[in-house]
Amino acid sequence: MSVTVARQRQSTHAFWRRAAAGPSPGKSILAVLLCTAGMLIFPYAVSEYQVLVAISFLTFAIVTVSQVLVWGFGGILSFAQAAFFALGAYGYAVIAGNLDETTGPVIALVAAPLVVMVFAGFLGFFIFYGRMGAFLLGIVTLSVSLMLGAFLNQTGDASYHIGKVQLGGYNGINAIPPLLVEGTPASTQVLYFLTAAVLLAGVAGVALFRFHRVGVGIRAIAENPVRAELFGYNVRAYRLSIFMAGAALAAAGGEFYAIWGSYTSPSLVTMQAVTLPVVVAAVAGRDRPIAAMLAALVYSAISVNLASSGASYALIILGVGLVVVMLVAPGGVGGWVAALVNRLVIRIGTRSAESPHTAASQDDVVELGSTPGSGA
Amino acid sequence: MMATQSATGSRGLAAPLAVNNLTVAFDEFRALDDLSLDIPAGSCLGLIGPNGAGKSTLFRAILGLVPMAAGTIELDGQPITGLSTTRRVRRGIGTTLQSGGVFLELTVRESLVLAARRASRKWDIAGALETHQLAELADVSVTELSHGHQQRLELAMAEVSSPRLLLLDEPVAGMGPMETQAMVQSIQAVNQAGPTVVFIDHDLAFVRALAQEIAVMHQGRLITQGTPDEISADPEIMSIYFGAAEGHATAGATEAAAQETGTPQ
Amino acid sequence: MSAVISVAFQACQIFGIFLIVSLGLSIIYGVLGVMNLAHGELMAIGAYMVAMAVNAGLPLVAGIVLATVLVGLMGLVLDRAIMRRLYRRPTDAIVVTFGISLVVTQAMLLIFGSAQNSLISTPGGEVTVAGASIPTYRLVVTLVGVLAAYGLYALFQRTRLGTNIRAVSSDQDTAGCFGVDTRATFTVAFVLGSALAGLAGALVAPTVSLVPTLGQGFVVYAFVIVVVAGERVFQGTVLASAVYAVLNAVISYQFGSFYGLLALLGVTLVLIRFLPGGFSSLLRRPRVVAAL
Numbered sequence: 001m002s003v004t005v006a007r008q009r010q011s012t013h014a015f016w017r018r019a020a021a022g023p024s025p026g027k028s029i030l031a032v033l034l035c036t037a038g039m040l041i042f043p044y045a046v047s048e049y050q051v052l053v054a055i056s057f058l059t060f061a062i063v064t065v066s067q068v069l070v071w072g073f074g075g076i077l078s079f080a081q082a083a084f085f086a087l088g089a090y091g092y093a094v095i096a097g098n099l100d101e102t103t104g105p106v107i108a109l110v111a112a113p114l115v116v117m118v119f120a121g122f123l124g125f126f127i128f129y130g131r132m133g134a135f136l137l138g139i140v141t142l143s144v145s146l147m148l149g150a151f152l153n154q155t156g157d158a159s160y161h162i163g164k165v166q167l168g169g170y171n172g173i174n175a176i177p178p179l180l181v182e183g184t185p186a187s188t189q190v191l192y193f194l195t196a197a198v199l200l201a202g203v204a205g206v207a208l209f210r211f212h213r214v215g216v217g218i219r220a221i222a223e224n225p226v227r228a229e230l231f232g233y234n235v236r237a238y239r240l241s242i243f244m245a246g247a248a249l250a251a252a253g254g255e256f257y258a259i260w261g262s263y264t265s266p267s268l269v270t271m272q273a274v275t276l277p278v279v280v281a282a283v284a285g286r287d288r289p290i291a292a293m294l295a296a297l298v299y300s301a302i303s304v305n306l307a308s309s310g311a312s313y314a315l316i317i318l319g320v321g322l323v324v325v326m327l328v329a330p331g332g333v334g335g336w337v338a339a340l341v342n343r344l345v346i347r348i349g350t351r352s353a354e355s356p357h358t359a360a361s362q363d364d365v366v367e368l369g370s371t372p373g374s375g376a
Numbered sequence: 377m378m379a380t381q382s383a384t385g386s387r388g389l390a391a392p393l394a395v396n397n398l399t400v401a402f403d404e405f406r407a408l409d410d411l412s413l414d415i416p417a418g419s420c421l422g423l424i425g426p427n428g429a430g431k432s433t434l435f436r437a438i439l440g441l442v443p444m445a446a447g448t449i450e451l452d453g454q455p456i457t458g459l460s461t462t463r464r465v466r467r468g469i470g471t472t473l474q475s476g477g478v479f480l481e482l483t484v485r486e487s488l489v490l491a492a493r494r495a496s497r498k499w500d501i502a503g504a505l506e507t508h509q510l511a512e513l514a515d516v517s518v519t520e521l522s523h524g525h526q527q528r529l530e531l532a533m534a535e536v537s538s539p540r541l542l543l544l545d546e547p548v549a550g551m552g553p554m555e556t557q558a559m560v561q562s563i564q565a566v567n568q569a570g571p572t573v574v575f576i577d578h579d580l581a582f583v584r585a586l587a588q589e590i591a592v593m594h595q596g597r598l599i600t601q602g603t604p605d606e607i608s609a610d611p612e613i614m615s616i617y618f619g620a621a622e623g624h625a626t627a628g629a630t631e632a633a634a635q636e637t638g639t640p641q
Numbered sequence: 642m643s644a645v646i647s648v649a650f651q652a653c654q655i656f657g658i659f660l661i662v663s664l665g666l667s668i669i670y671g672v673l674g675v676m677n678l679a680h681g682e683l684m685a686i687g688a689y690m691v692a693m694a695v696n697a698g699l700p701l702v703a704g705i706v707l708a709t710v711l712v713g714l715m716g717l718v719l720d721r722a723i724m725r726r727l728y729r730r731p732t733d734a735i736v737v738t739f740g741i742s743l744v745v746t747q748a749m750l751l752i753f754g755s756a757q758n759s760l761i762s763t764p765g766g767e768v769t770v771a772g773a774s775i776p777t778y779r780l781v782v783t784l785v786g787v788l789a790a791y792g793l794y795a796l797f798q799r800t801r802l803g804t805n806i807r808a809v810s811s812d813q814d815t816a817g818c819f820g821v822d823t824r825a826t827f828t829v830a831f832v833l834g835s836a837l838a839g840l841a842g843a844l845v846a847p848t849v850s851l852v853p854t855l856g857q858g859f860v861v862y863a864f865v866i867v868v869v870a871g872e873r874v875f876q877g878t879v880l881a882s883a884v885y886a887v888l889n890a891v892i893s894y895q896f897g898s899f900y901g902l903l904a905l906l907g908v909t910l911v912l913i914r915f916l917p918g919g920f921s922s923l924l925r926r927p928r929v930v931a932a933l
């Protein structure tokens with residue numbers, strides 16, 4: 001009988017080990033549901049002003065999730081996500097500013113990401129069909145983003161306009177038309193829930209995309225494009241597509257930023273703004289969208305608080321924090337936390353299985369001849 | 377050995393391959409030198425020869441990974457000489473590599489889904505897992521598999537990609553006798569159910585057990601082609617591989633070992 | 642005509658700087674595989690140190706040497722404290738170097754303030770060439786750049802240290818199996834790269850306004866040069882630096898940073914399209930490794 005108990009313990013261990021190991025759709029959905037619950041409760045637990053500030057955090061989280069999609073899954077080190085964010089904001093401002101105030105914002109909401117996606121397709125065409133290595137890709141996207149900033153900064157003259165909307169140089173575009181809900185500008189709460197919905201949909205989409213056939217293809221291409229090509233995958237087409245999808249997502253974040261603040265400016269594409277999504281994604285774990293979302297929210301909260309309390313030292317503390325985090329948690333915090341959670345799950349799961357009364361149950365007896373648990 | 381009407385069209389699931397006067401050169405060095413080879417649909421051809429003979433280069437030329445200085449290649453009677461790698465693969469060429477042939481980031485199941493591409497619903501992934509004895513490892517990350525398991529996975533992936541021509545580059549390298557024997561049977565099963573198989577290996581017992589025909593290459597040229605018995609009876613071939621005197625003895629020993637350790641299926 | 646001459650010599654100076662910065666970045670990238678986002682900040686530190694040294698009464702040359710050595714030492718400290726834990730983690734290294742650049746930039750802002758400091762004057766007077774008066778300093782910088790490149794070349798090709806660096810760049814594990822102390826080599830590479838950044842910054846100090854972000858403009862070009870140079874690091878970097886220096890001098894200075902970056906991007910995309918192996922592929926037909 002003791003052999004049977006031992007075998008059963010082994011297979012239970014194996015079960016929990018397997019359950020804990022590796023990402024799964026179930027785990028992702030659970031995590032997203034938990035985050036959704038948190039975001040639903042949040043506005044009722046804090047002041048309206050804090051909800052307002054939180055909206056900008058959500059927009060940054062959207063960009064960071066787009067970074068994970070393009071970098072963590074697609075293997076493309078893109079420094080252009082912030083640029084797409086900025087283009088989404090500017091795009092919304094230009095489109096909404098040129099149309100009437102009731103339907104304009106809604107059209108702009110849909111159109112801006114599409115326009116940015118097309119632009120990303122154009123840029124991506126040169127990048128991916130030019131056979132660039134990863135490092136150069138990073139540099140090229142970095143240059144493009146800085147270029148965008150340089151360009152926007154010098155558009156102060158009135159001759160720089162698209163339709164009725166002036167680009168505004170380093171001041172940017174102000175008085176962006178708000179989103180109207182039944183004739184009045186959307187309230188903080190409505191805007192919060194809308195932005196959160198987009199963020200959660202995005203993060204769920206990215207997290208589950210990993211398991212879809214196309215997602216598997218992308219991940220394989222990211223790891224070994226030559227080998228993927230030998231399985232018949234059109235590597236360039238896949239990369240271009242995911243680059244465009246990431247751009248559209250980042251642009252969605254940008255347009256909510258424009259609605260939130262009623263303004264947009266070239267400060268969205270400074271060197272720092274451009275490297276930030278990459279850095280936050282790396283800290284969280286570049287292929288962990290949910291962790292990246294949370295990391296982005298935490299980072300935003302910290303930097304805003306630091307800025308208000310001790311402006312001069314804020315960025316120094318941040319820089320030090322980044323260094324420390326990476327030294328302590330190799331591969332990102334997300335993996336570190338996940339490993340911790342896994343160990344806990346295994347420990348709790350196997351401990352409950354070892355309690356005496358479970359061994360007596362007929363259902364738990366494992367046949368002697370079967371192979372022992374062969375989990376990971 | 378010119379290409380003739382032996383490229384009589386495919387057996388549906390399997391395509392014949394014709395290589396005509398193929399030359400692949402890197403500056404002055406000729407990796408393949410006016411090589412011609414005919415492989416009928418559905419056959420199983422073993423390609424042997426010392427290191428540097430050009431075997432892997434031939435595979436690369438078929439896949440379009442190296443430029444050809446002269447010659448043509450026809451798959452199922454159709455020339456594929458100008459086509460890109462992706463196009464050729466889509467015409468039905470599958471391959472396993474000497475190394476780096478699997479994706480460490482994926483799980484076993486995901487690897488098969490990847491290989492099956494659009495046909496991933498049609499293909500019975502679970503069945504394929506069973507056939508290649510990978511069912512218990514289905515959700516394990518490939519990076520955690522042993523080398524032998526990875527090679528088995530790679531074969532399963534190649535099968536599931538529904539090729540009409542399958543190129544296997546040293547499929548049993550590093551495997552022990554039992555695993556090697558199991559691979560013989562797996563590959564035979566794949567060959568009988570589907571594609572033409574061409575494989576490279578140095579384990580002569582394995583080659584004899586699996587191949588219907590053997591082609592011998594040396595210094596970029598095809599030396600001879602024949603059945604396994606014909607080849608191993610040829611002293612010149614043996615002396616290319618081993619020294620002349622040891623040739624027979626060594627071949628005999630590995631063969632005997634394989635017979636003793638054969639596993640029941 | 643004199644304008645053309647003037648621009649030409651400006652290009653020479655920029656060439657010298659690009660060469661030094663890019664080689665430093667190349668060494669760090671080649672050996673550690675790290676995209677050093679703090680490289681521009683190391684340049685800036687070099688510039689500030691020279692300014693401080695000169696304002697304290699030291700002659701410029703001594704100041705430059707001092708700055709180079711000090712930045713090299715900084716690199717050593719950074720390596721011992723932080724970078725050596727990141728040897729096989731290039732992704733994490735991106736974050737860390739970014740964090741370092743953040744800290745350094747902010748620290749410099751705090752210490753020196755964002756107001757431009759007194760520019761140290763360009764020494765040496767001027768020389769007249771075909772009607773244009775060229776500051777002698779430009780020629781000096783160009784010369785230093787070329788000498789530094791040559792010195793590095795000699796180091797890499799003719800010393801054991803250089804061989805070790807090349808071996809580790811090429812294949813870390815195999816080099817280790819052959820007895821190369823890879824960790825020490827990493828340290829040397831990082832220190833060397835840092836010192837070069839410091840040297841570049843020190844050289845540039847008399848000619849630009851001293852702000853903590855002065856390295857950024859150079860470093861973006863340096864990143865591109867490192868990649869576009871190709872396999873033959875030295876020759877490729879020399880060629881690439883020359884091309885981009887001309888680009889920078891002609892377009893950025895005349896038309897502004899936007900057009901400069903636009904030109905940078907355009908040229909780079911064209912180069913990649915037609916020369917996937919970088920400038921190195923122009924130099925000699927590539928030797929091909931044996932077929933199998």
